[in-house]
Amino acid sequence: MNLTLASTASPKYFMPVSGVASTVDYRGGLVRELAQRVQGVSKHHRNVFSKMSWQLDQLGSSALMDAYAAQLDEIERLRAVPANWSTLPVAAPNAEQLASAQRGLLMLLLEGVPAPKVMLMNDGTLAAFWRHSDMYASIDFDTDGEFPWSAARELDVTSGSWSGGTLPPQLRDVIGA
Numbered sequence: 001m002n003l004t005l006a007s008t009a010s011p012k013y014f015m016p017v018s019g020v021a022s023t024v025d026y027r028g029g030l031v032r033e034l035a036q037r038v039q040g041v042s043k044h045h046r047n048v049f050s051k052m053s054w055q056l057d058q059l060g061s062s063a064l065m066d067a068y069a070a071q072l073d074e075i076e077r078l079r080a081v082p083a084n085w086s087t088l089p090v091a092a093p094n095a096e097q098l099a100s101a102q103r104g105l106l107m108l109l110l111e112g113v114p115a116p117k118v119m120l121m122n123d124g125t126l127a128a129f130w131r132h133s134d135m136y137a138s139i140d141f142d143t144d145g146e147f148p149w150s151a152a153r154e155l156d157v158t159s160g161s162w163s164g165g166t167l168p169p170q171l172r173d174v175i176g177a
Contacts, residue, residue, distance in 0.1 A: 064112075065109075075118055079098055097125055105128070108139075108167075136174070137151040137171055137174040139162070151171050151175075152174070158170040158171075
């Protein structure tokens with residue numbers, strides 16, 4: 001099947017040359033290819049790739065991928081037109097702030113948690129939040145790579161900092177992952 005570039009905007013999308021919508025999920029092929037490459041590597045690396053393959057299998061969920069794609073698109077939208085959600089002046093995020101937010105969202109995706117909603121802080125920092133019933137959690141995508149977070153359930157508030165790896169259990173619990 002021939003593919004053609006359907007969009008020059010970021011992220012780039014490809015579509016069949018015929019222009020007919022395709023029901024093929026191209027992510028599944030990526031998971032299978034990575035799983036095949038695992039064959040023949042050392043036991044340690046096989047364990048690492050096995051965990052990665054499991055994560056990629058989980059990411060195969062179209063709904064989860066679509067939810068994160070929508071938030072990555074929102075970051076691109078905020079680059080061009082920052083939302084004036086307060087009465088204070090709102091700075092547009094710079095390239096470093098945008099990259100930090102994209103990195104943070106991808107790290108959250110790899111943790112398999114539900115997609116948050118992206119928000120813009122007055123200084124141009126991008127952040128994200130989750131809200132449901134009596135729970136609220138937020139994380140700021142600071143450019144230093146440390147992502148401060150807070151999680152609240154009724155009057156019980158917890159906070160910390162996350163720079164990757166396993167998501168803190170208190171945050172994961174409030175997010176509902």
